[in-house]
Amino acid sequence: MKHALITGGAGFIGSHLTERLLGAGYRVTIIDDLSTGRMANIAHLENHPQLRIAIEDIRNVNVMDRLVSECDLIFHLAAAVGVEKIISEPIATIEINIGGTEVVLQTARRYRKKVLVASTSEIYGKGTRFPFHEDDDRLMGPTTRSRWSYAASKAIDEFLALAYHKEVGLPVVIFRLFNTVGPRQTGQYGMVLPRFVKAALDGQPLRVYGDGAQSRCFGNVHDVVDAIQRLAESPDAVGQVFNIGTDEEVTIFELAERVKARAGSVSPIQFIPYDEAYEAGFEDFRRRVPSLERIAAVVDWKPSTALNETIDQIIAYYREEMQHGGNHP
Numbered sequence: 353m354k355h356a357l358i359t360g361g362a363g364f365i366g367s368h369l370t371e372r373l374l375g376a377g378y379r380v381t382i383i384d385d386l387s388t389g390r391m392a393n394i395a396h397l398e399n400h401p402q403l404r405i406a407i408e409d410i411r412n413v414n415v416m417d418r419l420v421s422e423c424d425l426i427f428h429l430a431a432a433v434g435v436e437k438i439i440s441e442p443i444a445t446i447e448i449n450i451g452g453t454e455v456v457l458q459t460a461r462r463y464r465k466k467v468l469v470a471s472t473s474e475i476y477g478k479g480t481r482f483p484f485h486e487d488d489d490r491l492m493g494p495t496t497r498s499r500w501s502y503a504a505s506k507a508i509d510e511f512l513a514l515a516y517h518k519e520v521g522l523p524v525v526i527f528r529l530f531n532t533v534g535p536r537q538t539g540q541y542g543m544v545l546p547r548f549v550k551a552a553l554d555g556q557p558l559r560v561y562g563d564g565a566q567s568r569c570f571g572n573v574h575d576v577v578d579a580i581q582r583l584a585e586s587p588d589a590v591g592q593v594f595n596i597g598t599d600e601e602v603t604i605f606e607l608a609e610r611v612k613a614r615a616g617s618v619s620p621i622q623f624i625p626y627d628e629a630y631e632a633g634f635e636d637f638r639r640r641v642p643s644l645e646r647i648a649a650v651v652d653w654k655p656s657t658a659l660n661e662t663i664d665q666i667i668a669y670y671r672e673e674m675q676h677g678g679n680h681p
Contacts, residue, residue, distance in 0.1 A: 353402075355379040356584075357423035359410050359456060360430030362389030364537040365470075365529070367397075369427060369577045374400055376581065381419055385409045388433055393536050410452045413459070420459040425466040425584060428456045431506075434543060435499065439630055442498040449505035450512075457516050457524075466523040468584055469513045473530040473597070473640050474503040483643040486528070486593045493635050510593065523590045525583050530597025530642045533662055534573030535669035545570060548608055549666045552617035553674065559622050561629040564605030567639050571597040572657035572665075582651040589650055595642035598655040614663050 356373050360366040361382025366389065373380050379402045382394065386407060397403055408415045410430050420426065430452055432438060432445040453469065460467045476484045477500070478491040490507070493500045516522040539547030551558045579596045583589045602610070608621045626634040647653050 353377060353379055354425065355381070355423045356425055356427060357381045357383065357419050358427045358429060359383050359452070360389060360428075362386060362391060362394050362405075363429060363433070364393065364534075365532055365573060365576065366427075366429045367393035367536060368534070368573045369429070369580060370394060370397060370403070372577045372581060374402055378402070380404070381406065381423060383408055383410055383415070383419060384430065388437070411448075411455050413455055416455055416459045417462070420456075420465055421463050423465060425468070426456060426460055427468050427470075427580065427584070428453065429470045431470065432502070434540070435630065438502040439498050439634075442501050446501055446505050449502070450508050453509040453512060457512060457522070461516060461520055461522050464522070466525075466584070466590070467513065468525045468527065468580065469509060471506050471510055471526050471528045471593070472503070473528055473595075473642065475507055475510070475528055476640070477503055478635075478637065482639055483599060483641045484595065485643045486595060486646055497633060497635060499630070499634060514591070514593075517591045525589045525591075526593040527580060527583060527596050528593065528642075529571075529576065530595065530640065531568050531570045532573050532576045532597070533570045533666065535665055537573070537666070544568075544604065545607065545611070545663070546666060546670075548611040549615065549663070549670050552611050552615040552619050553667070553670055555617070555619055557620050557622035558608040558612065559624050559629070560604055560608050561624050562604075562626050562636060564608070564621075564623065565603055565638070566636055567601045567603045567641070568607075569598045569601050569641050570607075570659055570662060571655055572662045575655040575657050579647060579651070579653045582653050583647070586651045592646070592650070594647045594650070595644060596647060597642045597644070598659075599641055599644060600655075600659055601639070601641050602659060610660065611663055611667075614660065615667050
């Protein structure tokens, strides 16, 4: 029975990965400081005989040493997440993302444990060649715009992980996530789809930032954790970087319209300038779409859930929460 350590395991993606690995017969240990994760995400798993939970910061080297020494592989998902949090807490973003990954990799090296490092589509910055391929050049904005600190911090994580692989032979796999969505995701840190769904069900305006013509690809979390598990179990993935997401593209305005229609909502759609939503001079991307050729070739994975089905899952999740008195930010 393999023993997996998941950093950020009480988060949105981490909780789904925990659920999947337990179902596949793994033993799982979660470490999460609950800064963005929630115990509610894993409440249904708390009594599982193969699950252990540690509420702690991954930068606590003593705790990490013990947990890493006891596991077989590490899924490193803990990070500062969400555009709003990144802009409002830039110090924490940089220190947690870089400092936390440093501790994970140092400890993994000590015990020779395989590490899967979660990265982000933000890595591609203002790239204009579509779809984004893993080895494309990157174009970042200036250091005076705090929104780029997240992309820069995750790029350092990737450089560091690949350096550990190249220099000391640590088995490392990096995966870049593109707008992962699904049940349990909250709109608290700016995530657009749960924010739209909650507004539609509450009869509130769906707030579209900018002109709404910017497009994104929203990958279903169940597909995403399937891809992560496949990468973990593939010897051929070691030392490589992979995009994970979907290539089904949609504009944010069209997304708002789809949510309204599927929720049967009469909420208005409201356009909010970026400067008002985030900060003066905020820069966004017009398109963000991944190439999925590499992951398809290495682990024979492709997304299987259509966006409308994902929207329906999120609507059903929020409706159930509302019935049970759940209160999502």
